[in-house]
Amino acid sequence: CSYRLRNALHPLWQSPLSIPGGSRQSPINIQWRDSIYDPFLKPLKICYDPTTCLHIWNNGYSFLVEFDDSTDKSIIVGGPLENQYRLKQFHFHWGAINEWGSEHTVDSKFYPAELHLVHWNAVVYPTFEEAVMEGNGLAVIGVFLKLGAHHEGLQTLVDALPAVKHKDTVIEFDVFDPSCLIPSCPDYWTYAGSLTTPPLTESVTWIIKKKPIEVDENQLEAFRMLLFTSDGEEEKRMVDNFRPLQPLMNRTVRSSFQ
Ligand SMILES: Nc1nnc(SCC(=O)Nc2ccc(S(N)(=O)=O)cc2)s1
Numbered sequence: 001c002s003y004r005l006r007n008a009l010h011p012l013w014q015s016p017l018s019i020p021g022g023s024r025q026s027p028i029n030i031q032w033r034d035s036i037y038d039p040f041l042k043p044l045k046i047c048y049d050p051t052t053c054l055h056i057w058n059n060g061y062s063f064l065v066e067f068d069d070s071t072d073k074s075i076i077v078g079g080p081l082e083n084q085y086r087l088k089q090f091h092f093h094w095g096a097i098n099e100w101g102s103e104h105t106v107d108s109k110f111y112p113a114e115l116h117l118v119h120w121n122a123v124v125y126p127t128f129e130e131a132v133m134e135g136n137g138l139a140v141i142g143v144f145l146k147l148g149a150h151h152e153g154l155q156t157l158v159d160a161l162p163a164v165k166h167k168d169t170v171i172e173f174d175v176f177d178p179s180c181l182i183p184s185c186p187d188y189w190t191y192a193g194s195l196t197t198p199p200l201t202e203s204v205t206w207i208i209k210k211k212p213i214e215v216d217e218n219q220l221e222a223f224r225m226l227l228f229t230s231d232g233e234e235e236k237r238m239v240d241n242f243r244p245l246q247p248l249m250n251r252t253v254r255s256s257f258q
C-alpha cells in the first residue's frame, strides 16, 4: 500500500482521472500472451551520430541526455513508424530498490529501471513542441534495465552524474552513441500511448524492446544518488520517478516476433 500511498502523495504522478478523455495513457502492463504478432511490422532501423550529443541535464524528474535535433543526423525509421523520427533526448526511470523502477511491466513484472529514447516526427511537424501535441508526433524506444553485468557504455554516463546531482544542473557531454544502450535483439512490442510525465499528451508510438540490457548494482546506485531538489534545498533523493500503470482501455499491443 506504500506504493499506492506514494502515488497519492506525489503530485507529479497524476491519476488517469486528471486527463479528461485519456484513452491512450502510458505506461501499461504488457501481457505477453495478449500481444498480437504483426508480420507486417518492419525491423526498426536506428542511425545515431554520436557527435549530435550535447549535454546532460537534471530537470528535476530524471536526468536527460539531449541531442542536437536541428538535422536528420540521428534518426530512427521503420518498425511501426510511417516516417523517420529525430532523436531529441534520452532519460531513465528507476526505483529506490531493485524490486521496481520501470514504467512498463511485462506480465506484471517490474524491472529496476527503464530507458526512454525520445524521437519526434520532423517530417510532418516543424517543431518538437508541435509534435508533442499530435497523435503521431513522437516515438519513444523503451529499454528495460536488469541487474547483472557491468555495462561499459553506460559507465561513461554514470561517471558524469555527480556533476548533475542537483535539479537544473547541466554538464557538457559531447560524444555519446546511445545505440550502445539498445539490445541487438530486434524483437519489440509496440502500442499507441502517451508521455508518462506532464503534459501526458497522447502523442507517443511506444516501441518497447523485448530484451533488457544488463547493468550492475553500482550503476543503479549512481542513479539513486541524484536529487529531485536544487542546491541549497533540503535533499530529496531522485528515486521512484515512474508513473503508475494506466488502463489498457481499447488498445492492443503488437509484437514484431512470434
Ligand atoms: N511546449 C513543450 N515543450 N516540451 C514539452 S514536453 C518535453 C518532453 O520531452 N517531455 C517528455 C515527457 C515524458 C517523456 S516519456 N517518459 O518518455 O514518456 C518524454 C518526453 S511540451
Ligand SMILES: [Zn+2]
Residues within 6 Å of the ligand: 091, 092, 093, 116, 196
Ligand atoms: Zn520516460
